[in-house]
Amino acid sequence: MKMNIAALMSASLLGMIAASPVVAQEAGDAYVRVAAARTKLVDKGDVKTNGVLDPAAGYSTRETFHGVVTGGYYIANSIAVEASISTPATTDNLPAGSLLGTPNLGDDEFTMATLGVSLHPFRGKFQPYVGGGIIRHFTTQERDGLGVGLNIPNAYGPYVHAGVDVAMSRTWGLFADVRKAFYHTNATGLLPLDATYTQFASVDAKAELDPLTIQLGVVARFGRGGAAESDTRIETDTTKWVLRGGLTSLTLADKVALSVGGAVYPxxxxxxxxHQTPSIQIGRYLTQNIAVNATLGFPPTIDIRGAGSIGALPKLGEVTYGPTMLTVQYHPTRSGRIRPYVGIGASYMIVFDTKDGAFRNLKVDNDLGWAFEAGTDIMVSQNWGIFADVKKALLRPNAYGSFGGAPVVGRTRLDPWAFSGGAAFHF
Incomplete structure (x- = not known):
């Protein structure tokens, strides 16, 4: 009886796969995936203090949330080469084990890029795949906490991944993917032994990073895939409006010139x-190649922490702000599937709320600054496509508060990068 049920279930599954519409995965076809992702490191490795191994010492890092864009090209039926890049993510480095209770040693920002091969054995509505290749971990920024001179070098190693595409049509789909990478780096820094920061212990760790990344997102396919020519033909775009919606990941430059009690704090x-926020872009073409574009994001709330000489302080405060941007865009082409654009304009940072931490009576000014962008629409039908873009704003608001009864003034340089991806509708 059990064997009959198993056989029936297997036959039903094979029937569903066979009855599903054929989608593009023949030699010469291509795909683009845009995803929201979660990455967590394994937090293992040997820690040495002044060159002596401390078997009880350890560390922990936060899980990160970021975006990933992947492009693939079928070099043979069911076999694709693919490359991906992630938006920046930041981890802390909290001591654990025998070092537990010590404040955060510092933060490091990183991005990951991959190059590999994947196998797509089925052509139905549900398309599982497996693959692997090489991943490169780039450290893009380091910020000291309690530690001094935090250094986390770039690293690389192999990765494997598996996932499934779920076809919603011949050109659109959803996907889920799990990737495991294997590499380590040699992190170093100095740990102060007194409050005057005159005596230090050197700390170095063979940090086993081995990140696990889970992705969920949309996939667009390009190629024959059994579709009629009329299903895939894309004419020159003559619409006046474009609506883009998706998720934006923001990272800040985190620079500040701080004064306490009127004296510079070196x-x-x-x-x-x-941090991520849902975002929407509304564009209007003034000519065939020139458009104005407004970008609005749901106001995120972010924690503000100290770094460098104030890195050992608790959280300084919280800020809720609204990211906005108005740009004039140039679109060199509105034909074909890939339609890049660049833009220049202004960004306005609206501060809705602040909450105190180590700094009391915290206030942050609104600010207006230049904005720049570059991106592309990748069309999967005459009116629908996916998009990915990057924006840079020059925002440098002043912050005010008090610490220990003394007035604090911070002249910040936030200069955010904003990485967005999602769906685009031309009408």
Missing amino acids: GAGLSTYE
Whole structure:
């Protein structure tokens, strides 16, 4: 009886796969995936203090949330080469084990890029795949906490991944993917032994990173895939409006010139983590190649932490702000599937709320600055496509508060990068 049920279930599954519409995965076809992702490191490795192994010492890092864009090209039926890049993510480095209770040693920001091969054995509505290749971990920024001179070098190693594409049509789909990578780096820094920062112990760790990344997102396919020519033909776009919606990941430059009680506080810095917000863009073409575009994001709330000489302080405070941007865009082409654009304009940072931490009576000014962008629409039908873009704003608001009864003034340089991806509708 059990064997009959198993056989029936297997036959039903094979029937579903066979009855599903054929989608593009023949030699010469291609795909693009845009995803929201979660990455967590394994937090293992040998820690040495002044060159002596401390078997009880350890560390922990936060899980990160970021975006990933992947492009693939079928070099043979069911076999694709693919490459991906992630938006920046930031981890802390909290001591654990025998070092538990010590404040955060510092934060490091990183991005990951991959190059590999994947196998797509089925052509139905549900398309599982497996693959692997080489991943490169780039450290893009380091910010000291209690530690001094935090250094986390770039690293690389192999990865494997598996996932499934779920076809919603011949050109659109959803996907889920799990990737495991294997590599380590040799992190170093100095740990102060007194409050005057005159005596230090050197700390180095063979940090086993081995990140696990889970992705969920949309996939667009390009190629024959059994579709009629009329299903895939894309004419020159003559619409006037474009609506883009998706998720934006923001990272800040975290620079500050801080004064306490009217005197410059040397070596002070800020640290924030990457943060995400749903965003919408509304564009209007003024001519065939020139458009104006407004970008609005749901106001995120972010924690503001100290770095450098104030890195050992608790959280400084919280800020809720609204990211906005108005740009004039140039679209060199509105034909074909890939339609890049660049833009220039202004960004306005609206501060909705602040909450105190180590700094009391915290206030942050609104600010207006230049904005730049570059991106592309990748069309999967005449009116629908996916998009990915990057924006840079020059925002440098002043912050005010008090610490220990003394007035604090911070002249910040936030200069956010904003990485967005999602769906685009031309009408």
